Amino acid sequence: MKTHQSFADFVTFLYMHIAHVDGHFHDNEKDAIIDKMSKLYPNEENIFERFEKAKAEYEKMDPAKMNEFIKENYKQFGSVKFAQKYKVYTDLYDIVHSDGVVDAAEESALKLLKEVIDINAQVAHSK
Structure with a gap:
């Protein structure tokens, strides 16, 4: 499975x-x-082009493998500070709420991402 080259x-x-x-x-x-x-x-000179490319790449992914892919990829960014990772969580929260409707799938995804952030923080602090 493909991994990302940068945290961004x-x-x-x-x-x-x-x-x-x-x-x-x-x-x-x-x-x-x-x-x-x-x-x-x-x-970035053309953020819309980058957006469209990222969207197309995401849409090629197998939804059944998504959660495991996220967990595994998050591990490679252990050097990223917890505060920065948590900022990502708040960004995700903002995106979920931007359409005015939060459904069970979005709540579940946010919960998973929060757990991944928290688990990785605990592992890093225990070393």
Whole structure:
């Protein structure tokens, strides 16, 4: 399974995941993601092109393998500070709420991502 080369690319993948997990991709979610991506990639000349490429890559993934893929990929970014990882969680929370409707699939995905962040923080602190 493909891994991401940078934390920013992985975060973009998470943005796509949280926006798609309910089976609907709302324009407000798209706008929220593009806004957050512009902060992840401040020197990017064409953020919309990067967005479309990330969306296409996400849509090629097997949904049945998504949770395991996220857990495994998150591990490779152990050197990223907990505060930065938790900022990602708050970004995901913002994206979920951007369309005004939060369903069970989105709540479940947020819970999983919070657990992954917390588990990785506990492992790092125990070393």
